[in-house]
Amino acid sequence: MKTPTLEDVAARAGxxxxxxxxxxxxxxxxxxxxxxxxxxxxxxxxxxxxFSARAxxxxxxxxxxxxxxxxxxxxxxxxxxxxxxVLQGGGYTLLIASSGYDPKVEEDQIRTLVARGAEGLLxxxxxxxxAIAAFLEAQNVPSVIAWAHDTTQPGCSVGFDNxxxxxxxxxxxxxxxxxxxxxxxxxxxxxDRARERHAGVLAALKERGLELEAMVETPYDLEGGGEAxxxxxxxxxxxxxxxxxxxxLAAGALEGARIIGLDVPADISITGFDxxxxxxxxxxxxxxxxxxxxxxxxxxxxxxxxxxxxxxAENRILxxxxxxxxxxxxxxxxx
Amino acid sequence: MKTPTLEDVAARAGxxxxxxxxxxxxxxxxxxxxxxxxxxxxxxxxxxxxFSARAxxxxxxxxxxxxxxxxxxxxxxxxxxxxxxVLQGGGYTLLIASSGYDPKVEEDQIRTLVARGAEGLLxxxxxxxxAIAAFLEAQNVPSVIAWAHDTTQPGCSVGFDNxxxxxxxxxxxxxxxxxxxxxxxxxxxxxDRARERHAGVLAALKERGLELEAMVETPYDLEGGGEAxxxxxxxxxxxxxxxxxxxxLAAGALEGARIIGLDVPADISITGFDxxxxxxxxxxxxxxxxxxxxxxxxxxxxxxxxxxxxxxAENRILxxxxxxxxxxxxxxxxx
DNA sequence: CTATGCGATGTAAGCGCTTACAAGGCAAGC
DNA sequence: GCTTGCCTTGTAAGCGCTTACATCGCATAG
Numbered sequence: 001m002k003t004p005t006l007e008d009v010a011a012r013a014g015x016x017x018x019x020x021x022x023x024x025x026x027x028x029x030x031x032x033x034x035x036x037x038x039x040x041x042x043x044x045x046x047x048x049x050x051f052s053a054r055a056x057x058x059x060x061x062x063x064x065x066x067x068x069x070x071x072x073x074x075x076x077x078x079x080x081x082x083x084x085x086v087l088q089g090g091g092y093t094l095l096i097a098s099s100g101y102d103p104k105v106e107e108d109q110i111r112t113l114v115a116r117g118a119e120g121l122l123x124x125x126x127x128x129x130x131a132i133a134a135f136l137e138a139q140n141v142p143s144v145i146a147w148a149h150d151t152t153q154p155g156c157s158v159g160f161d162n163x164x165x166x167x168x169x170x171x172x173x174x175x176x177x178x179x180x181x182x183x184x185x186x187x188x189x190x191x192d193r194a195r196e197r198h199a200g201v202l203a204a205l206k207e208r209g210l211e212l213e214a215m216v217e218t219p220y221d222l223e224g225g226g227e228a229x230x231x232x233x234x235x236x237x238x239x240x241x242x243x244x245x246x247x248x249l250a251a252g253a254l255e256g257a258r259i260i261g262l263d264v265p266a267d268i269s270i271t272g273f274d275x276x277x278x279x280x281x282x283x284x285x286x287x288x289x290x291x292x293x294x295x296x297x298x299x300x301x302x303x304x305x306x307x308x309x310x311x312x313a314e315n316r317i318l319x320x321x322x323x324x325x326x327x328x329x330x331x332x333x334x335x
Numbered sequence: 336m337k338t339p340t341l342e343d344v345a346a347r348a349g350x351x352x353x354x355x356x357x358x359x360x361x362x363x364x365x366x367x368x369x370x371x372x373x374x375x376x377x378x379x380x381x382x383x384x385x386f387s388a389r390a391x392x393x394x395x396x397x398x399x400x401x402x403x404x405x406x407x408x409x410x411x412x413x414x415x416x417x418x419x420x421v422l423q424g425g426g427y428t429l430l431i432a433s434s435g436y437d438p439k440v441e442e443d444q445i446r447t448l449v450a451r452g453a454e455g456l457l458x459x460x461x462x463x464x465x466a467i468a469a470f471l472e473a474q475n476v477p478s479v480i481a482w483a484h485d486t487t488q489p490g491c492s493v494g495f496d497n498x499x500x501x502x503x504x505x506x507x508x509x510x511x512x513x514x515x516x517x518x519x520x521x522x523x524x525x526x527d528r529a530r531e532r533h534a535g536v537l538a539a540l541k542e543r544g545l546e547l548e549a550m551v552e553t554p555y556d557l558e559g560g561g562e563a564x565x566x567x568x569x570x571x572x573x574x575x576x577x578x579x580x581x582x583x584l585a586a587g588a589l590e591g592a593r594i595i596g597l598d599v600p601a602d603i604s605i606t607g608f609d610x611x612x613x614x615x616x617x618x619x620x621x622x623x624x625x626x627x628x629x630x631x632x633x634x635x636x637x638x639x640x641x642x643x644x645x646x647x648a649e650n651r652i653l654x655x656x657x658x659x660x661x662x663x664x665x666x667x668x669x670x
Numbered sequence: 671c672t673a674t675g676c677g678a679t680g681t682a683a684g685c686g687c688t689t690a691c692a693a694g695g696c697a698a699g700c
Numbered sequence: 701g702c703t704t705g706c707c708t709t710g711t712a713a714g715c716g717c718t719t720a721c722a723t724c725g726c727a728t729a730g
Binding site: 003046048049050051052053055056061070071072073074077078080081084088093094095096097098112114115116117138139140221222248251252255258277278280281282283 | 338381383384385386387388390391396405406407408409412413415416419423428429430431432433447449450451452473474475556557583586587590593612613615616617618
Binding site: 015016017018019022029030031034053055056057058059 | 707708709710711712714715716717
């Protein structure tokens with residue numbers, strides 16, 4: 001019992017395959033009487049078009065690929081969900097791959113997606129080998145960069161200014177009186193979002209003639225944040241503010257502070273970035289930066305589709321807002 | 336500048352398309368001298384096979400579909416990641432869709448995936464319209480059910496016994512002396528995992544001749560958990576243990592308890608389910624049930640592939656372990 | 671030296687669909 | 701009545717690949 005084909009439907013409806021195809025793809029080109037007959041045959045047979053055949057004939061796969069660092073993080077999941085919703089509405093299918101923050105894996109995934117017929121790509125950040133851009137160029141596969149924004153870089157992007165957002169947050173903290181500032185970040189290597197956030201911290205400090213007391217790079221998990229905080233305070237006990245590159249590290253740092261008996265924010269302030277649900281549930285709640293994931297995902301989807309269909313799309317820069325909460329307070333002994 | 340085809344490669348290497356195809360798919364059937372020549376042509380031209388054409392000719396898409404309730408939850412993300420890793424290793428591509436816990440959407444997604452050529456499906460739980468099973472049967476698309484396990488149901492499943500795990504946890508709590516137990520759960524409608532966990536609570540209670548004091552169904556988020564807890568304690572202030580259907584609700588409940596000034600676990604114990612990272616970061620840490628997501632994802636992938644390739648696969652039931660932490664304690668005033 | 675067999679390669683027929691082009695029918699205009 | 705042109709439908713040529721079968725060449729056996 002094989003699945004019915006266009007031809008089966010045509011035979012049953014007593015028309016040619018071309019007519020059936022037209023009924024499905026351009027119903028207005030077929031007179032109603034015929035169309036109804038064909039549709040009935042389609043229903044009777046439970047016919048469903050074969051995507052591979054259609055793609056081959058049309059030379060279009062209607063597939064978009066996305067390579068994200070990890071699925072196991074709410075920030076990408078939410079944006080990706082929005083991305084997919086919009087794509088699906090436009091008749092596209094999304095192929096997702098994750099790189100685990102490994103550039104080598106990311107490159108493989110990109111090639112795989114393209115080989116799989118992706119007509120356009122969603123990529124996170126700008127940090128990748130130039131060969132990849134060349135490859136995509138050669139294969140004529142457009143891409144949009146999300147979760148970052150850099151006007152000096154070519155290519156379409158839908159993101160926000162990680163540096164400016166972080167800078168604003170730290171500037172605010174400095175206005176509260178903080179002077180001894182340390183940072184805990186995910187590894188900067190191969191992660192321009194992390195680098196931009198770092199740069200934002202440095203910029204805010206420099207504006208006031210300050211320097212970063214300490215900088216710890218640590219793997220992206222709660223434990224890493226906790227250990228990093230303890231290390232920072234061992235080396236620089238004068239620190240009054242620990243800026244974290246993301247909420248997960250900040251939540252870990254909060255826990256680290258608790259372990260060594262420090263009160264947040266009385267003894268030390270801690271900030272995060274991303275405003276994931278976790279930021280609101282920990283105590284004290286995390287001061288952080290809210291990133292408009294859904295909006296970004298939706299805008300990115302529209303951009304990719306536009307790129308695929310018309311060859312052009314506009315950059316879109318979204319607003320990332322400071323989100324002040326209890327973990328950031330006035331320093332006990334402003335120096 | 337269109338992408339090169341098999342024919343282009345064949346022409347350049349001075350062989351037939353059949354030989355090129357063989358070089359790519361069954362190299363041992365081609366003598367080395369020829370093979371090297373062909374491979375060189377492939378490299379020179381930057382040839383990449385066209386998946387649609389291959390799928391059409393082979394009548395295989397090498398695509399597996401998965402419909403999960405949501406991507407925005409670590410528990411599915413982790414399992415799915417493992418699922419995808421195994422599939423990719425086996426030369427399959429994963430197509431992901433999410434239903435947002437809506438049965439109607441899930442059905443649509445399933446149909447879409449099948450229309451897209453999915454040769455096998457990963458589904459979560461058993462709860463869906465019978466028409467869907469019939470549809471999959473008719474289309475000859477095998478599926479495996481994950482995150483649940485029910486020996487009375489037909490079909491291949493890779494999961495764990497939600498009911499038994501919850502029952503064990505509650506039984507343990509009863510041994511600590513709890514007698515007034517309430518439950519906060521995600522909506523039971525259309526969610527057999529939630530129903531099974533609920534049944535597990537009831538079973539443990541019944542064994543001791545007890546009944547559930549209160550049962551609140553609430554949307555799956557932190558706020559829901561917090562409000563539900565407050566409601567429970569307003570109605571049944573004697574409650575000493577609030578069992579939550581998952582960690583997110585439990586974390587919300589923890590927060591709810593804090594708001595009304597109750598100490599956990601001194602005044603009230605709270606438990607979760609899933610053991611997501613959140614469970615370890617909240618204070619007090621959540622007593623919960625650890626679900627082996629990665630193992631499940633991997634096993635599920637092997638099962639789907641086996642089902643697709645051989646038509647058969649074994650059920651696999653994994654162990655979900657109790658995970659005791661500070662949020663579960665001895666009741667203050669055992670009744 | 672010829673018959674036999676096998677391994678390497680080529681030939682060509684699809685896979686199911688879209689679509690340019692052709693064909694046929696019919697209404698309107700002359 | 702015939703032409704014109706539009707509208708509907710049919711015909712058939714691919715899309716790029718796999719693969720059953722045919723072919724060819726050569727080594728081995730008789």
